Amino acid sequence: MNKLLSKIARVGIVTEKFKPLTDPELEKLGAEIKAVIDRRFAGSLAIRQVDAGSCNACELEIAALGNPFYDAERFGIHFVASPRHADVLLVTGPVSRHMQAALLATYEATPEPKWVVAVGTCAADGGEFGSNYASCGAVGNVLKVDAVIRGCPPTPTELIRGLLSLFAKP
Amino acid sequence: MNAVPSSNLKAQDRLASCLLSLGTAGFAALKSAGSTLGPALLCVIPSENWAGAAELAAAGDCRWAAGWADEQGGAAIVHALLEKAGDYLLLRTQLPPGCNELASQTPYFPGAARPERHARDLFGLDFLGHPDSRRWVRHQAWDERSFPLRENFPLSGHPQPLTPPDRHYAFASARGDEVNEIPVGPVHAGIIEPGHFRFLAVGETVLNLEERLGYVHKGIEKLAVGRDPESLARLAGRISGDTTVGHAWAACQAMERASGIEPPPRALWLRAIFAERERVANHLNDIGMICNDTAFAFGYYQFSRLRELWLRDNLRWFGHRLLMDRVVPGGVAADLTAEAAAAMPAAIASLKRELDELKPILDSGPIFQDRVVAAGILPESTARALGCLGYVGRASGIDWDLREQSPYAPYDRLEVHAAVRGEGDVAARLYLRYAEVYASLNLIEACLGRIDDGPIRAGWHPPAESAESLGLVEGWRGEITAYVRFDGKGRIARFYPRDPSVFNWPALEKLILGNIVPDFPLCNKSVNGSYSGQDL
Structure with a gap:
């Protein structure tokens, strides 16, 4: 137990102030979006992630938002286990035809108001897979999409920037 | 009983001598005299001998390493890759035109069950004597009389506007x-891939588990057809996003062997550095997630922190956090700069120090140990029967690592000693990863010490018409195989990648038996099969 406590004390809290890497507006945007989330979502934006056919790279980077460097929860953003609890569906992959019905059912199960964010190059335009006998291609071919975060996969920084920009629109 | 044609007897004799040679000095002699496919000796047998060949191979303790179908000139061709003591034998048979029936090898090799169902759904082959007649990769996106990998099936298919869910399986x-x-999925509670699990439970205890996969099938094998080498490497790098280096390497190795192209030495050292960095990143992730699944938040915090630092180094030094598109036909697309070569040893030393410090903390966490020790035991006999690979096989006593037993460049110039354990439980799969992280760090140091100067990519020239080969790489999950056949224009005619998950997923159905349902996430994470890599 001493070793454990000592390690905790020595490592400390590594969570980074969200200093933008390229965009000096981001910290300001972060504060604004936090205000938006506080006002419109009572301080918490609930996200249900849906892999609709991805290669799993996007999932790795979305999961990294929970590591102590990004700690997306401090912005009021948290990932929920059920679409019933979600405000936002974060959808990855070209939508495989075998996931089309499940994705639509997940959307139906999400209460209004709700937003769909397409994450990754495949979700944006079909990417390396496009549309074929097994793939519907872009998420936009299946659902109305409110925002797109490109990248193969998008980095955690790009994911946060994309999420913030969704609600920064007037 | 019908008389056996004498040509079949000859084929049978040759098969028997090939099988007997595996793992002996005679194998090299047979290989130099016969035809080969990459490192494998090719043995063409009549289709009547297909089940008999499997019976002989099983009796000779061979491992069934992969199986896939192909079509040339309207005739179906079926392959089975066998391995013993590091030697590979590729069985091939061609069915008479119009014939779609072949004896199943599953009765002799249980691991062949899903690959044969995959070939049945996509090629329309009927494997006689197969114990399971249910569809596998096919749900409802195409009908049971259409076969997407047949030449006359268009890539676009004939989809309905809305593909119905796959009910009535x-x-x-x-x-x-x-x-x-208890039905679970395809949409899961966490940030993970989709698939369906059907539990039968008595109280909390799992009586039976069935996996229903195929949800992320997106036509990778069909999409490969007609691609040029560069574009195939990109596709291979997206078979399973966590194994982008492993799959791209296997595909490139197969294409290079088919074309007779040797990547420059520096490129091979860099591929090994990328592959070991991929192994470290994934193992750190899994160790952290296993801690998380036992509610040991401290472990998740520490290992996810170490992984993030590692990925940031990937981005800084090689231009991509997951190293996508860094392995390309003929070599690599990112060089080792002097800055990276100078900085990497310190990052490795620092990671080793932290791992040294964290291991006793895991060891002495009573709740953590209580959860992982003796949970999800996979006996060695089951692991062998299924052909389990990588850390799943090695944690159950299977001493098999391609880098050690059948090394490809540059591992033929490195010392690899795979860690092996015998307990077969979640703890064994966890600590095996721990040992592999250290081993990979040592390998990266060895690569850095020995890397040659020079170019990082060889020029490409198209291979001969119908040139084919096999790529074999030890990915972070275990042995990856990739079969490539070219057409007459230097483009891909057939690509079949076999992810190790194909053989590790069925193990999860076995190791969960008798455990409690709440331990399923933990057991599942300890195996961590790729959905995308198995569904293709």
């Missing part, structure tokens, strides 16, 4: 007052 059932049936 005949899951195993059980009756009784105490039995609960």
Whole structure:
């Protein structure tokens, strides 16, 4: 137990102030979006992630938002286990035809108001897979999409920037 | 009984001598005299001998390493890759035109069950004597009389506007007052890939588990057809996003062997550095997630922190956090700069120090140990029967690592000693990863010490018409195989990648038996099969 406590004390809290890497507006945007989330979502934006056919790279980077460097929860953003609890569906992959019905059912199960964010190059335009006998291609071919975060996969920084920009629109 | 044609007897004799040669000095002699496919000796047999060949191979303790179908000139061709003591034998048979029936090898090799169902759904082959007649990768996106990998099936297919969900799949059932049936998925609670699990439980105890996969099938094998080498490497790098280096390397190795192209030495050292960095990143992730699944938040915090630092180094030094598109036909697309070469040893030393410090903390966490020790035991006999690979096989006593037993460049110039354990439980799979992280760090140091100067990519020239080969790489999950056949224009005619998950997923159905349902996430994470890599 001493070793454990000592390690905790020595490592400390590594969570980074969200200093933008390229965009000096981001910290300001972060504060604004936090205000938006506080006002419109009572301080918490609930996200249900849906892999609709991805290669799993996007999932790795979305999961990294929970590591102590990004700690997306401090912005009021948290990932929920059920679409019933979600405000936002974060959808990855070209939508495989075998996931089309499940994705639509997940959307139906999400209460209004709700937003769909397409994450990754495949979700944006079909990417390396496009549309074929097994793939519907872009998420936009299946659902109305409110925002797109490109990248193969998008980095955690790009994911946060994309999420913030969704609600920064007037 | 019908008389056996004498040509079949000859084929049988040759098969027997090939099988007997595996793992002996005679194998090299047979290989130099016969035809080969990459490192494998090719043995063409009549289709009547297909089951007999499997029976002989099973009796000779061979491992069934992969199986796939192909079509040339309207005739179906079926392959089975066998391995013993590091030697590979590729069985091939061609069915008479119009014939789609072949004996199943599953009765002799249980691991062949899903690959044969995959070939049945996509090629329309009927494997006689197969114990399971249910569809596998096919759900409802195409009908049971259409076969997407046949030449006459268009890539676009004939999809309906809305593909219905795959209802009425005949899951195993059980009756009784105490039995609960629990359906889970395809959309899971966490940030993970989709698939369906059907539990039969008595109280909390798992009586049976059936996996229903195929949800992320997106036509990778069909999409490969007609691609040029560069574009195939990009596709291979997206078979399973966590194994982008491993799959791209296997595909490139196969294409390079088919074309007779040697990547420059520096490129091979860099591929090994990328592959070991991929192994470290994934193992750190899994160790952290296993801690998380036992509610040991400290472990998740520490290992996810170490992984993030590692990925940031990937981005800084090689231009991509997951190293996508860094392995390309003929070599690599990112060089080792002087800055990276100078900085990497310190990052490795620092990671080793932290791992040294964290291991006793895991060891002495009583709740953590209580969860992982003796949970999800996979006996060695089951692992062998299924052909389990990588850390799943090695944690159950299977001493098999391609880098050690059948090394490809540059591992033929490195010392690899795979860690092996015998317990087969979640703890064994966890600590095996721990040992592999250290081993990979040592390998990266060795690569850095020995890397040659020079170019990082060889020029490409198209291979001969119908040139084909096999790529074999030890990915972070275990052995990856990739089969490539070219057409007459230097483009891909057939690509079949076999992810190790194909053989590790069925193990999860076995190791969960008798455990409690709440331990499923933990057991699942300890195996961590790729959905995308198995569904293709």
